[in-house]
Amino acid sequence: MVIRKFAAIDIGSNAVRLLVNNVIEQEDKPTTFKKSALIRVPVRLGEDAFTLGKVSENNLNRLVKTMCSFDLLMQVYGVEKYMAVATSALRESENGKEVVDRVQKEAGIGIEIIDGKREATIIASTDLKDLIKKDRSYLYVDVGGGSTEFTVFSQGEPKSSKSFKIGTVRILNNLVKAEMWQLVEEWIKEHLGEGAKVEIIGSGGNINKLHKMSGRKVGQPLSFIWLNAQYHFLNSMEYEDRISELGLNQDRADVIIPAAKIFLSAAKWSGAKKIHVPKIGLADGMIKTLYHEQS
Incomplete structure (x- = not known):
């Protein structure tokens, strides 16, 4: 039996989530996916993006701190690979790229801003x-x-x-x-x-x-x-x-x-x-x- 750990970071308009999964591989058996941890932080980026047109400095700081904590948690859990995506709030923020760059610089986490079609494709793979x-x-x-x-x-x-x-x-x-x-x-x-x-x-x-x-x-x-x-x-x-x-x-x-x-x-x-x-x-x-x- 081999147990691998993967993580997903979903940066939504209402909250930011970290999901850690155990992926259990066994010979002659189907691979199973078991939730190990789910952490949800209510950084409401959409409230900024949809009313101000950009993420405020306050919420940007909160997001960076959240991502720093997620990075530490992934290290503690022994995650071998992660994927981080942002949806409509960062898609529509005029400073979306600035947000992504700052998170990469300060938390070391790379974020992909995805469109609705890509989002639907990922969901369909469940x-x-x-x-x-x-x-x-x-x-x-x-x-x-x-x-x-x-x-x-x-x-x-x-x-x-x-x-x-x-x-x-x-x-x-x-x-x-x-x-x-x-x-x-x-x-x-x-x-x-x-x-x-x-x-x-x-x-x-x-x-x-x-x-x-x-x-x-x-x-x-x-x-x-x-x-x-x-x-x-x-x-x-x-x-x-x-x-x-x-x-x-x-x-x-x-x-x-x-x-x-x-x-x-x-x-x-x-x-x-x-x-x-x-x-x-x-x-x-x-x-x-x-x-x-x-x-």
């Missing part, structure tokens, strides 16, 4: 296919702070993907116009077609949290009816009450509502009644991508 049945269609919805990636699966294969600038941090800052929602609706209806039997596969920290709050077992999907009721329940509460009464983190208590709205909208437009929550996403796809590049 274990999604294990969940997908050939007799129905699926709409994969990955909700982030700055953008949401949509992928249509039909007959077990990805048929079309698109990234839209609809994200939780953008919605909180009133930066998503009605026209953008309409574009998403049109795209979903066009690529799924009429009368398709559709189920949603959701990813992102918010849908994972909603699934946990539902009390459902791992592998048991959320229903549209439950999610709709939960959305209205959360929306009826004050932000402070979501923290004190429901135990939500400060940086989760606000974004969870627009995230639920995105999933509900996708379900309504696709006709889906079930939302599967496999707890996989961009970071998991990065680990798989890294491993296959090294093998």
